[in-house]
Amino acid sequence: xxxxxxxxxxxxxxxxxxxxxxxxxxxxxxxxxxxxxxxxxxxxxxxxxxxxxxxxxxxxxxxxxxxxxxxxxxxxxxxxxxxxxxxxxxxxxxxxxxxxxxxxxxxxxxxxxxxxxxxxxxxxxxxxxxxxxxxxxxxxxxxxxxxxxxxxxxxxxxxxxxxxxxxxxxxxxxxxxxxxxxxxxxxxxxxxxxxxxxxxxxxxxxxxxxxxxxxxxxxxxxxxxxxxxxxxxxxxxxxxxxxxxxxxxxxxxxxxxxxxxxxxxxxxxxxxxxxxxxxxxxxxxxxxxxxxxxxxxxx
Numbered sequence: 001x002x003x004x005x006x007x008x009x010x011x012x013x014x015x016x017x018x019x020x021x022x023x024x025x026x027x028x029x030x031x032x033x034x035x036x037x038x039x040x041x042x043x044x045x046x047x048x049x050x051x052x053x054x055x056x057x058x059x060x061x062x063x064x065x066x067x068x069x070x071x072x073x074x075x076x077x078x079x080x081x082x083x084x085x086x087x088x089x090x091x092x093x094x095x096x097x098x099x100x101x102x103x104x105x106x107x108x109x110x111x112x113x114x115x116x117x118x119x120x121x122x123x124x125x126x127x128x129x130x131x132x133x134x135x136x137x138x139x140x141x142x143x144x145x146x147x148x149x150x151x152x153x154x155x156x157x158x159x160x161x162x163x164x165x166x167x168x169x170x171x172x173x174x175x176x177x178x179x180x181x182x183x184x185x186x187x188x189x190x191x192x193x194x195x196x197x198x199x200x201x202x203x204x205x206x207x208x209x210x211x212x213x214x215x216x217x218x219x220x221x222x223x224x225x226x227x228x229x230x231x232x233x234x235x236x237x238x239x240x241x242x243x244x245x246x247x248x249x250x251x252x253x254x255x256x257x258x259x260x261x262x263x264x265x266x267x268x269x270x271x272x273x274x275x276x277x278x279x280x281x282x283x284x285x286x287x288x289x290x291x292x293x294x295x296x297x298x299x
Contacts, residue, residue, distance in 0.1 A: 056231025085200020088177020
């Protein structure tokens with residue numbers, strides 16, 4: 001009996017679909033992180049939560065890396081990995097955790113999603129991706145949708161200035177991390193890059209170790225489970241699927257997909273926390289999705 005093999009067209013279709021699936025996994029898990037951070041943050045402080053999340057993520061990713069042939073960065077790539085770990089895994093997580101103590105989740109998601117615009121600008125300047133009108137136009141449209149979500153979920157109130165500043169710090173850390181990560185992914189597997197970044201981020205948050213020990217010893221089982229969830233899924237899994245997807249597309253286009261996170265976060269809050277979103281948030285979600293669709297059509 002003749003052995004049937006997949007046609008080149010089918011194989012190409014599968015290889016093209018995998019980065020899209022990976023990006024979808026990332027945005028769903030990152031959206032869930034906003035809900036988990038808000039809940040766990042009632043009993044675990046910002047720095048302690050970041051350390052615990054990154055420690056769990058480092059252990060899980062390290063176990064996976066140990067089973068594979070390791071490919072290490074070389075030369076300047078180490079500096080890029082270090083910058084990614086400090087800015088994205090470290091500063092971003094600490095700043096976001098603390099920000100959600102000062103502003104609502106909708107506003108936090110809105111402000112952090114300044115990040116994709118910064119990514120598009122930095123990628124155009126430093127990665128040679130240029131400034132496609134469709135990407136910038138779609139990103140602006142998606143950001144307008146996120147603004148509507150933020151206004152709707154906060155009742156028009158921004159919150160205190162500390163939370164706003166911390167969200168912007170998180171957005172900048174996210175953008176710098178992505179732009180530093182992109183060149184390395186052409187030479188080092190996504191899993192290894194994610195693990196190294198996570199370890200660096202854990203070291204950045206290590207000064208909060210004493211707070212971590214104190215908070216964990218007094219936290220409820222639910223808060224501890226949420227911290228474990230953050231480490232395994234939105235960190236270990238989602239950052240790896242992100243890196244895989246980023247390896248197969250531009251930083252600007254990949255960053256624009258995260259505009260889907262705020263609508264999903266609103267939906268999850270509705271389903272899990274019984275927080276029914278106002279109609280303006282639903283409109284904003286639809287606008288954000290349209291904007292992301294525009295960016296994904298950019299060739």
